[in-house]
Amino acid sequence: xxxxxxxxxxxxxxQGGSLSAAARLLQVDHAxxxxxxxxxxxxxxxxxxDRQARACVLTPLGEQVLQLTRAIEHHAFAIERAADxxxxxxxxxxxxxxxxxxxxxxxxxxxFDFRQRYPEIQLxxxxxxxxxxxxxxxxxxxxxxxxxxxxxxxxxxxGVMPFSLYAHNDYRYLNDPxxxxxxxxxxxxxxxPHAKWIxxxxxxxxxxxxxxxxxxxxxxxxxxxxxxxxxxxxxxSDQELQRLPYTKAGFSPEVWLVxxxxxxxxxxxxxxxxxxxxAVKTTLNx
Numbered sequence: 001x002x003x004x005x006x007x008x009x010x011x012x013x014x015q016g017g018s019l020s021a022a023a024r025l026l027q028v029d030h031a032x033x034x035x036x037x038x039x040x041x042x043x044x045x046x047x048x049x050d051r052q053a054r055a056c057v058l059t060p061l062g063e064q065v066l067q068l069t070r071a072i073e074h075h076a077f078a079i080e081r082a083a084d085x086x087x088x089x090x091x092x093x094x095x096x097x098x099x100x101x102x103x104x105x106x107x108x109x110x111x112f113d114f115r116q117r118y119p120e121i122q123l124x125x126x127x128x129x130x131x132x133x134x135x136x137x138x139x140x141x142x143x144x145x146x147x148x149x150x151x152x153x154x155x156x157x158x159g160v161m162p163f164s165l166y167a168h169n170d171y172r173y174l175n176d177p178x179x180x181x182x183x184x185x186x187x188x189x190x191x192x193p194h195a196k197w198i199x200x201x202x203x204x205x206x207x208x209x210x211x212x213x214x215x216x217x218x219x220x221x222x223x224x225x226x227x228x229x230x231x232x233x234x235x236x237s238d239q240e241l242q243r244l245p246y247t248k249a250g251f252s253p254e255v256w257l258v259x260x261x262x263x264x265x266x267x268x269x270x271x272x273x274x275x276x277x278x279a280v281k282t283t284l285n286x
Contacts, residue, residue, distance in 0.1 A: 002043035009036035097139035103127040134260040145253040162252040165244040166235040181208035181226035
C-alpha cells in the first residue's frame with residue numbers, strides 16, 4: 001500500500017502546474033513537494049510527471065491518477081462537511097464570500113451588530129469578484145449576484161438589487177442628457193453584465209472614466225466626473241447625488257445566499273444565514 005498523503009502533494013502539483021506552485025498552495029518548501037511526488041512514483045513504479053524547466057506535464061499515468069485523486073478530494077471535503085454539520089455547539093469560525101459591492105456598502109454596517117449578537121462566532125468576510133467553491137471549502141457561505149448552478153449547493157433568493165443612473169447635484173450636464181458622460185468599467189471587466197448595461201445606456205455618448213468596481217464609480221460620480229450606474233440603496237442615500245431619468249430596461253441583479261447541501265442544517269451556519277438574510281432584505285427593502 002502506498003502513502004495516501006503523497007497523493008495530496010501530487011494533486012497540488014497537477015493543479016498548480018509546477019512544484020513551486022504546489023509548494024505555495026501547501027505552504028511547504030519546494031524540495032518537500034518534489035520528494036513526496038518522487039516517493040509516490042517509486043511506490044507506483046511509474047512516472048506521473050514530466051518535470052520541465054518551468055512546469056510539470058502529466059504523463060498518461062499521471063492523467064489517470066489525477067482523475068482518481070479528484071474523487072478522493074471530493075470525498076475528503078464531504079467528510080469535513082459531515083463532521084462540521086454534526087457539531088452541536090453553535091460557535092466557531094464561519095467564512096462568508098461576498099461580492100465587493102456588498103461588503104463596503106452593506107456588511108461592514110452590520111458587523112458590529114453581528115458581533116454584539118453572536119460573540120461566540122468569528123465571521124470572516126472574503127471579498128472577491130470570482131465565484132468561490134463551497135464544495136472545496138473555499139468558503140462556508142456565499143452571497144452571489146447570479147443564480148448558482150452547482151448541484152451540490154442550496155440557494156435562497158433574498159431579493160433583487162435595482163440600479164439607477166446618478167450624477168452629482170452640480171454636474172455640469174445634469175439637465176442635458178445628450179451630453180452626459182458615463183463612468184464605466186476598465187477593459188478587463190467589459191464582459192460583466194453591469195458593464196454591458198452601462199455601455200448600452202451610454203450608446204454613442206462618451207465614457208469619461210473607467211474603474212474596476214462600484215465603490216470607485218460612486219466616488220467618481222461624487223467628484224463630478226459623469227453619470228454612474230449605482231445600486232439604488234447606495235445612490236438614493238447619498239444627498240450629493242441625484243437619480244437621473246432613463247427609459248431603457250433597468251439592471252436588477254438577483255441576490256442569492258448559498259450554502260453547501262451538507263451544511264445547510266448546521267446550527268452555526270443557520271445563525272449566520274438568518275442574520276445575513278435579514279440584513280440584505282432590510283437594505284434592499286425586500
